[in-house]
Structure formats: structure tokens, C-alpha cells
Amino acid sequence: MPTPLILSPEQTAFLQGPLSMNVGAVGRDGWPCVCRAQGVIVARDRRSLTVLLSASRGRAVLEALDAGSAITLVVSRPATHATLQLKATRAMRVGVSPAHRAASARCVAAFAGELETLGYATELKTTLASVLPTDDLVALRFVPEIVFDQTPGPDAGRVLART
Amino acid sequence: MNIALESLRPCLDGAVPAVVATASPDGTPNVAYASQVHYVDPEHVALSFQFFSKTRENVLAHPYAQVQVIEPKSFRHFRLKLHYLRTETSGPLFEYMKAQLAGIAARTGMSRVFALRGADVYRVLDIENVDPRLLPAPAPPDALLKLRGALDHLGACDDLAHLADRALAALERGFGIRHALLAMLDESGSALYTLASLGYPASGVGAEVALGEGLIGVAAREAIPVRINHHTGDYTYHAALHVADPASPRIPLPVLANPHSQIAVPLMHGARLVGVLYAESEQNAFFSHADEDALVVYGRHLGALVVQLAALPDDAEPIRATSSPRPSGAPLAVRYFAHDHSVFIDNDYLIKGVAGSILWTLLNEHAASGRRDFCNRELRRDPRLPLPDFGDNLETRLILLQRRLAERCPQIALAKTGRGRFRLELARPLRLNAA
CATH class of the missing domain: 2.30.110.10 (Electron Transport, Fmn-binding Protein; Chain A)
Structure with a gap:
């Protein structure tokens, strides 16, 4: 049994910050696909994550994951460009709870708030809330097997942790 | 799709x-x-x-x-x-x-x-x-309409000096551009020189840009438009980094110190590069893709007009001379350096290169024969101008020289006396000295 990967407290804190998030997968036809995620929750034991997507916006990604694709989650903090990529060989759908919806709304608002401080228009909060509504959320749970530092630069791709 | x-x-x-x-x-x-x-x-x-x-x-x-x-x-x-x-x-x-x-x-x-x-x-x-139910962003202002506005303002120009100034003023009218300059490719094809500018405290007329250097030089070398929509700290992309010869005296480019949007489009006549139109703004994202398209068309139009105007024949006779005052006062010391054809007046740098050589030739001709009236045709044939074929650059060089004199040494003037004809006017006597 490989040693399970436990996210560091810093990585956990980072994952709870204002982030731009995207989930990638590979379809059965071999095509990579990507969808903006709208919320991430780190489990108490820091071994698994739940990432939230819109079912309609993420159809291709969800189909690929349902068909057994590996998953990748890339999260980036707009103000610093600090970026992590977390990968796992599988992800599992879990039921969506009111807490998930609240977490998604919170994550989207935090992302919009961060963008506003960077000079994007103040109406962005409303715009993003309409682009990323919480009415058709899907929750995906996965256990990261490898974490990369993906901050743009020559060190991007450095492995930070693995099972 | x-x-x-x-x-x-x-x-x-x-x-x-x-x-x-x-x-x-x-x-x-x-x-x-x-x-x-x-x-x-x-x-x-x-x-x-x-x-x-x-x-x-x-x-x-x-x-x-x-x-x-x-x-x-x-x-x-x-x-x-x-x-x-x-x-x-x-x-x-x-x-x-x-x-x-x-x-x-x-x-x-x-x-x-x-x-x-x-x-x-x-x-x-x-x-x-991904978001078909969302409304698209509002359309940006119509660039074709801006182009039409600029061309309407440009109107008909019958000489190159007029064209250079109107071309920049029309940008303001059509596109709301407040800072721009027109740089022409020199005879060697290795550098550009500023012929006219808009919206800067100093005109920068005569300032040079080496081919391939800065945004203007890259646009010229590749004959492509280049647009940067955000302020860049990368010195390479300031409008121009180097002059053609850093050891030579230089005139600074008049551009903004910290532009937030920049665009350089080539002035083309067919496949031939004539010059570069450069514009900039203090606002981010000032130039859209569509503005770039429109300015490329504008650059082609200007390129064709420049070549067309330069090809018009010189007038047969100069306009009748009005009497000019005799030069008076202390003589101006004019120094000429043959290696780069630079001219200094009372130790202040005026001009170099082709324009410097032309001025030196005119002043010597005047000193030797008293002549004041000249025409472009004779300059094209003058063996004292040991320079490559002028082509249509002679006219733009004369405009540059005329403007530089007006800015830096108004005691020496080149007054237009017809198409391809001009008169040397001196308010002070000269003391010529070749180094």
C-alpha cells in the first residue's frame, strides 16, 4: 500500500482561499476536456477533496469522469498566480448538500472579490454569480495522489507531494 | 464550426x-x-x-x-x-x-x-x-466607422508635409488617439526617422529608430502590425530602444514614458514598407482587434498616398521671389562632420545623415554662388550628396530638415516655393566649418 497523501496545512489553507479553479479529464475518445469548477472543500483529514461543478457547463468532463477518466484540479490565486495542480486516477460523484451550495456561493464570491481588488469591474460579483449558479451543482470527491506546484515560471510542474 | x-x-x-x-x-x-x-x-x-x-x-x-x-x-x-x-x-x-x-x-x-x-x-x-444563456458583452465601438471618420478628416492632401500632419490629426478625430507619430523608413532600410508627431511636448522630429528595435522597429522589420494592450515593463518593447548608431548625436523619441496601450502598423505600398504609424494611450486595452484591422487599412492608404505624392513632378518654375531681409547680426557657426553628415549650429546638434548632408550642400552652394532657390531634381543629381538613390525619400528628408530648422534654428529656413522647389532664407550670416 502506498503511503496516503495528506495535504499540508499550507496547501489546505491555500485551497480555502479566493481561487480560480478548473477541472480536467480525458474523454473515452482521448480528447482532453476542461470545466471551471465553482467550489472546493478539503476533508477534515486532509486526504480527500470535494470539488463542485455545474452539471450543464461540465457535461463533457463529467461524462469522462463517469467513464473512468483520471481527474485533475488546477487552482490559482489571481493576486499572486500561486497555482497548485492535484491529480487522482479516479473521482466519485457524491450527493450535493446545502453545505455544498453554500460553499460554492462562498468560493465564487471570494474569487469575484479577489478579481475586484485587481481592478476588474465591480459588477463582476453579480456577473460571476450568474455565470456560476449553484442550481445544478455536481459534487465530485477524489483522493489526490500527486500535487504539483503549477505557479507560472520555470519551476512549474515541481512535485510537492505524492502517495 | x-x-x-x-x-x-x-x-x-x-x-x-x-x-x-x-x-x-x-x-x-x-x-x-x-x-x-x-x-x-x-x-x-x-x-x-x-x-x-x-x-x-x-x-x-x-x-x-x-x-x-x-x-x-x-x-x-x-x-x-x-x-x-x-x-x-x-x-x-x-x-x-x-x-x-x-x-x-x-x-x-x-x-x-x-x-x-x-x-x-x-x-x-x-x-x-459554454454559457449560451448569457448575453454577450456589449459590442465595442465600430472600428470601420472610426476609419471612415479618419479618412474623411484626412481629405485630399497635395503635399507630403500636409499629409503627415493631417494623417495624425485624423487619428484623433477618427479613433480618439491622442499620442501618435509617423516614422519613415530611411534609404538604407536599416532605420526609421520621425517625420511628424501628435500630442507630445517635444515633436521629436528627426528621432531615429533602428529596424527591429522596440515596437516600431519590430513592426517595420516584420512588416506587421504589433499591438500591446497593457503597460509593459519590458524595455525591449518601448517604442524604440536604440537609435541606429548609439555613438551618434540623437534626438529623443517623443513617446510616453509609461504607455498602457501601444500599436505600431506598417505603412505599406504594395509589398514595400514606407514607414510605420505608431500610436499609444495611457489607458489599458485602448486598441481592439478591430482597431488594429482599421489602422492596418489606414496604414496601407497612407503608404500609397506617400508614394503617390512623392512621385508628382516638380514645378517648372519657382514662385516669384519676394524680397527677403539681408542676414544681419553675429554669424552662426555651422559645423559639419562628414563621417555621419551631422550638422551643429553654435555647437548645438541639429541633424545628421541625409538631411545633414543636404543642408551642408545648400549652405555651401549659397556661400559660393549666392543662390537661394533650389529644386529637388538638382539635389537628386548632385554628386556632393554621396548617398544612395533618394527615391521618394528626398521629399520627406526635406520636410524633416525644414521642421528641425524651424524648431532648433529658425534663423535658417527652407521656404517652399512650389512643388519640389524651395528657397533658403537666412536671418543671420553663417560661418561654415567642415570638421
């Missing part, structure tokens, strides 16, 4: 970062931020290749990718299915992306880590609108 790639050009300006998804041969997905997704033509985009990344490793092994781009303002997302074709490491596309990347890098505070190694060209196979 249901959606035309052209309609996504506002998403391809780097205002909101794009992401690219790729797959490794074993089927592992990878998602990375793409600094730049560049519109190449209706079927192709290019992604900047800056590092030997997982994305690159993946597309080289499995040449399929999906890119997600975002429309600024509306935040609508679009996904493009891409097939990797090739990487370009030189040439116009590479140079354009390199310049634009400098702007994007500076906006994101990442100048140090953003250097372009290549332009990865992809064919776009499909475009998906």
Missing part, C-alpha cells in the same frame, strides 16, 4: 487568463494556464510556448487539446477543440506574440518569467459556447 473564431477575438487578448487541457499518452489529464491564445486566422490560434511544460510534452506526444477562453465583461466561457500543428520560433507570428506577451506579462507582474520560446500553432476544430 457554429461559432466563428473571429467573433472570439475579444477573448484572445489576454485580459482574462485562458486554460489549456491536454492528455498524456497514458490518458492522464493536465490543465495549465495559457498566457496567450493568439488569433492567427479564421481557423488557427497560437499558444505561447514559454517553458518545457507538461502541456508541451503532452501535445508533442498526443496533439489534441482543449482551451477555455473567457470574454471580458460578460465572462462567457468558450471551449476550443484544438489540433497541434507546429511551433514557429521566428518570423512575424513569433515576433507579434513575443511583443504581446511582454504586455501580458507586465500586466500580470510576471515579466521576469515570461519569455517566448515559440508560437505553437493549432487548428481550431470546434468551438463551444
Whole structure:
């Protein structure tokens, strides 16, 4: 049994910050696909994550994951460009709870708030809330097997942790 | 494709970062931020290749990718299915992306880590609108209308000096551009010189830019438009970095110290480069893709007009001379340095190169024979001007000389006395001295 990967407290804190998030997968036809995620929750034991997507916006990604694709989650903090990529060989759908919806709304608002401080228009909060509504959320749970530092630069791709 | 790639050009300006998804041969997905997704033509985009990344490793092994781009303002997302074709490491596309990347890098505070190694060209196979229920962003002002406004204002020009000034003033009327300059390619084809400018405290007439240096030089060398939509800290992309010969006396370019948007478009006549039109703004994202299109058309129009006006024959006779005052007062010391044809008046640098050589020839001719009336035709044939074929540059050189004199030494003037004819007017006596 490989040693399970436990996210560091810093990585956990980072994952709870204002982030731009995207989930990638590979379809059965071999095509990579990507969808903006709208919320991430780190489990108490820091071994698994739940990432939230819109079912309609993420159809291709969800189909690929349902068909057994590996998953990748890339999260980036707009103000610093600090970026992590977390990968796992599988992800599992879990039921969506009111807490998930609240977490998604919170994550989207935090992302919009961060963008506003960077000079994007103040109406962005409303715009993003309409682009990323919480009415058709899907929750995906996965256990990261490898974490990369993906901050743009020559060190991007450095492995930070693995099972 | 249901959606035309052209309609996504506002998403391809780097205002909101794009992401690219790729797959490794074993089927592992990878998602990375793409600094730049560049519109190449209706079927192709290019992604900047800056590092030997997982994305690159993946597309080289499995040449399929999906890119997600975002429309600024509306935040609508679009996904493009891409097939990797090739990487370009030189040439116009590479140079354009390199310049634009400098702007994007500076906006994101990442100048140090953003250097372009290549332009990865992809064919776009499909475009998906992820948010079909959202309204598109409001359309930007119509660039065709701006162009028409500029051309209406430009009107008919019957000489090059008039054209140069009107061409810049028309930009203000048509496009709301407040800072611009017109630089002409010199006879050697290795540098450009400023002929006219708009909106700067000093005109900068005569300032030179080496081919390939700065935004103006890159636009000239590649004969392409180059647009940077954000303030760039990368010194390479200041309007001009070097003069043709750094050891020579120079006139500074009059440009803004910290432009937030810049564009340089070539003035073309057919396939021939005549000069470069450069414009800039203190606002971010001032020039849209459509503005670039319109300014490229404007640049072609101006290029053709410059060549057409320069080809008109000289007038047969000068306009009758009105009496000019005799030179009086202390003589001006005029020094000439043959190695670069530079002219100094009372130890102040005036001009060099072709224009310096012309002035020196005129002043000597006047000193020897008392002649004051000259025409372009004789200058073209004058063996004392040991210079390559002037072509249509003679007229622009004379305008440059005339303007430089008016700014720096109004005691010596070249007054136009007809097409291709002018008169030397001296308010002070001269003491000529060749070094």
C-alpha cells in the first residue's frame, strides 16, 4: 500500500482561499476536456477533496469522469498566480448538500472579490454569480495522489507531494 | 464550426487568463494556464510556448487539446477543440506574440518569467459556447466607422508635409488617439526617422529608430502590425530602444514614458514598407482587434498616398521671389562632420545623415554662388550628396530638415516655393566649418 497523501496545512489553507479553479479529464475518445469548477472543500483529514461543478457547463468532463477518466484540479490565486495542480486516477460523484451550495456561493464570491481588488469591474460579483449558479451543482470527491506546484515560471510542474 | 473564431477575438487578448487541457499518452489529464491564445486566422490560434511544460510534452506526444477562453465583461466561457500543428520560433507570428506577451506579462507582474520560446500553432476544430444563456458583452465601438471618420478628416492632401500632419490629426478625430507619430523608413532600410508627431511636448522630429528595435522597429522589420494592450515593463518593447548608431548625436523619441496601450502598423505600398504609424494611450486595452484591422487599412492608404505624392513632378518654375531681409547680426557657426553628415549650429546638434548632408550642400552652394532657390531634381543629381538613390525619400528628408530648422534654428529656413522647389532664407550670416 502506498503511503496516503495528506495535504499540508499550507496547501489546505491555500485551497480555502479566493481561487480560480478548473477541472480536467480525458474523454473515452482521448480528447482532453476542461470545466471551471465553482467550489472546493478539503476533508477534515486532509486526504480527500470535494470539488463542485455545474452539471450543464461540465457535461463533457463529467461524462469522462463517469467513464473512468483520471481527474485533475488546477487552482490559482489571481493576486499572486500561486497555482497548485492535484491529480487522482479516479473521482466519485457524491450527493450535493446545502453545505455544498453554500460553499460554492462562498468560493465564487471570494474569487469575484479577489478579481475586484485587481481592478476588474465591480459588477463582476453579480456577473460571476450568474455565470456560476449553484442550481445544478455536481459534487465530485477524489483522493489526490500527486500535487504539483503549477505557479507560472520555470519551476512549474515541481512535485510537492505524492502517495 | 457554429461559432466563428473571429467573433472570439475579444477573448484572445489576454485580459482574462485562458486554460489549456491536454492528455498524456497514458490518458492522464493536465490543465495549465495559457498566457496567450493568439488569433492567427479564421481557423488557427497560437499558444505561447514559454517553458518545457507538461502541456508541451503532452501535445508533442498526443496533439489534441482543449482551451477555455473567457470574454471580458460578460465572462462567457468558450471551449476550443484544438489540433497541434507546429511551433514557429521566428518570423512575424513569433515576433507579434513575443511583443504581446511582454504586455501580458507586465500586466500580470510576471515579466521576469515570461519569455517566448515559440508560437505553437493549432487548428481550431470546434468551438463551444459554454454559457449560451448569457448575453454577450456589449459590442465595442465600430472600428470601420472610426476609419471612415479618419479618412474623411484626412481629405485630399497635395503635399507630403500636409499629409503627415493631417494623417495624425485624423487619428484623433477618427479613433480618439491622442499620442501618435509617423516614422519613415530611411534609404538604407536599416532605420526609421520621425517625420511628424501628435500630442507630445517635444515633436521629436528627426528621432531615429533602428529596424527591429522596440515596437516600431519590430513592426517595420516584420512588416506587421504589433499591438500591446497593457503597460509593459519590458524595455525591449518601448517604442524604440536604440537609435541606429548609439555613438551618434540623437534626438529623443517623443513617446510616453509609461504607455498602457501601444500599436505600431506598417505603412505599406504594395509589398514595400514606407514607414510605420505608431500610436499609444495611457489607458489599458485602448486598441481592439478591430482597431488594429482599421489602422492596418489606414496604414496601407497612407503608404500609397506617400508614394503617390512623392512621385508628382516638380514645378517648372519657382514662385516669384519676394524680397527677403539681408542676414544681419553675429554669424552662426555651422559645423559639419562628414563621417555621419551631422550638422551643429553654435555647437548645438541639429541633424545628421541625409538631411545633414543636404543642408551642408545648400549652405555651401549659397556661400559660393549666392543662390537661394533650389529644386529637388538638382539635389537628386548632385554628386556632393554621396548617398544612395533618394527615391521618394528626398521629399520627406526635406520636410524633416525644414521642421528641425524651424524648431532648433529658425534663423535658417527652407521656404517652399512650389512643388519640389524651395528657397533658403537666412536671418543671420553663417560661418561654415567642415570638421
